[in-house]
Amino acid sequence: MxxxxxxxxxxxxxxxxxxxxxxxxxxxxxxxxxxxxxxxxxxxxxxxxxxxxxxxxxxxxxxxxxxxxxxxxxxxxxxxxxxxxxxxxxxxxxxxxxxxxxxxxxxxxxxxxxxxxxxxxxxxxxxxxxxxxxxxxxxxxxxxxxxxxxxxNLDDINRPKRTSLKNAYDDNLLFVFKTCHNHIHVNDGLQKQPAFFELLKVIFCKIEDERNIPNPLEFYTTSEERSNPDGQLTVKKRISKIFERVKKKHGKIFDSNDEIKLAPRSLAYIVSELQKYSLLNTNIDIKGKAYEEIVGANLRGDRGEFFTPRNVMKMTVEMVNPKVDEKVLDSSCGTGGFLVTAMTHVITQLEAEFSEQIGLPQKDWDYDTKKLFQDKKSDMAAHNYFGFDINPDLVKATKMNMVMNNDGNNDGSGNILQTNSLLPPHEWTDEFRTKLAEALGIKKEEIRNHKTLEFFDVIVTNPPFGSKIPVKDKNILEQFELAHIWECDKKTNVWTMTDRLQSSVPPEILFIERCTQLLAPGGRMGIVLPDSILGSPGLGYIREWLIHNHRIVASIDLHADTFQPRNGTQTSVLFLQKKTQEQKDKEEKSGSMADYNIFMAMVEKIGHDKRGTPIFKRDKEGNEILIPEKNNVYVLDETSAGDRTVAHERKTKIEDDQTPDVPEIFAQWKKQEGLSW
Incomplete structure (x- = not known):
């Protein structure tokens, strides 16, 4: 060997x-x-x-x-x-x-x-x-x-069967999404954004068709149909029928009068590109990467939105470690990456618990057991995952991401809601408050003001930041201690809050406090923040406020290229655990803060350069390193002449990325510190 x-x-x-x-x-x-x-x-x-x-x-x-x-x-x-x-x-x-x-x-x-x-x-x-x-x-x-x-087999090219659907591999799904989006953009003359939503309708039809077990697949076009106008119309009819089912199932995403607006020729082309894949069974990372890249390329607005790379989301979620019965929120959910990552993390725990309860590993589950597990998953997604965003297109994109990645759930998107979450709660729309209260199992009258929002156990988020989009509205500012003017005593270096409000505040500062308001006492958050908040002398009052209201658990300093090629802001991920009133009272009484250690790490390698191109590990001479692929199989064979042969061994490069190492080291540190989550 x-x-x-x-x-x-x-x-x-x-x-x-x-x-x-x-x-x-x-x-x-x-x-x-x-x-x-x-x-x-x-x-x-x-x-x-x-x-x-x-x-x-x-x-x-x-x-x-x-x-x-x-x-x-x-x-x-x-x-x-x-x-x-x-x-x-x-x-x-x-x-x-x-x-x-x-x-x-x-x-x-x-x-x-x-x-x-x-x-x-x-x-x-x-x-x-x-x-x-x-x-x-x-x-x-x-x-x-x-x-x-x-x-x-040519039949499968023309009309795939469930058994012949393939899982996408590596960047192939991203290739396919780009090809389809490009085709719509060029051939249907649609702008990028409408083109993107048309593509998503077709992706939804594909998922709906895969879920329609045990019926034969209807999401297909034969090569003959694709190459003549009559056939293209037949395909449009066939897919439109699936879309009718999609609209019934996903009334929160599509209007009942919505239709697929693509020309029959384009639709047939896109169906032909997607039909061979199983979107439900393809690895969640491959799906997520393809989806989030194409969403990012087409829906990025100008509100300081820049989407978090998957490796940073994974690191953050693993460190915050949401549990099966905890309520999780992303208060600026963008494309839904954080929520999908958190849900995937918890589904793994759910799977292990479920296997233990029934005494069978997943590979041995029968259809009924699988169905039972799907129901458990759906129930968890429906009750425990919440996302807010101000941009209605991103809310739609997040809902779609949840559905695409939550194969057991008819609609993993019920709690993804559009709102400006910085508004005073009494100014939130009635629809938003009704839906939120319903999902949380409370009366909407209980959502009164910024002091009555402690609903969530875990928050993972990357709020919009930027001095270009400051908040100036007095109604919004008066809900936040961090929107007040603070004064620093030069001798003691202690900050005190005054009654006066600042005239304008960058949104990320308000988001920190809003997230704290949304956390239940003892709840924890992982939040991406610009380094200036943690280091700039003039913002010392924010650090003072953070220490007073939370246990600062960890701070992970990210490489300057993390958000490149679109944004060069230097950022960190801050991990906080909200103090209970009891803890705060105790500290107040004794006049001293509890003493504890803080976990700190610097991620110096993020897996890509400032152009967004992947960077791979190198040896001492500076050459990229190749290692055998995971699950690499050596196939030993014998020729008719009795010669032994061994199949070509495939090797792969490894991305130079330190984010996967951080959660492991953090988990050991957490044990030493006696943190139970």
Missing amino acids: ADNKIISIPDGKICDYVDGKFRNDTPEEYVRQTIEKRLINEHKYDASQIKIEYTLQLGSRKPRADIVIFKKDCTEQKQENVYIIIECKKETVDARNAKDGVEQLKSYMSACPNCEWGMWTNGKQKEVFKKYVNDQGQIDFMDYNDIPSADG
């Missing part, structure tokens, strides 16, 4: 997924590697069937095809036996480009007598062709949904 050797990659190179050779790290190469991962992991081709940079003979020219595939039983991998050709270009090359577009691919296919299939992609557009001889005896090409998988 081979050793798990660690291999270094020279600078500017990548290690090819199929043949293990080093190639230049270029935009084209990124597209090719993503496709190669799909061929192996989704289409189940064997690496031995695939050749990279394969030289073809075209008259006197010898161009190289990016990827060619031979059939499994092919004994001679010669040009006449090429079965599929794939051309990969960078995003800026258009399919209609005379030199590098689909015509180049067709000329390669024509030069290989037995080549049946071809695919052209730039990561944003994808074209698939099946070669055939027409009635005039000439070579012709038919548009197809996708290339066949290794088993050659």
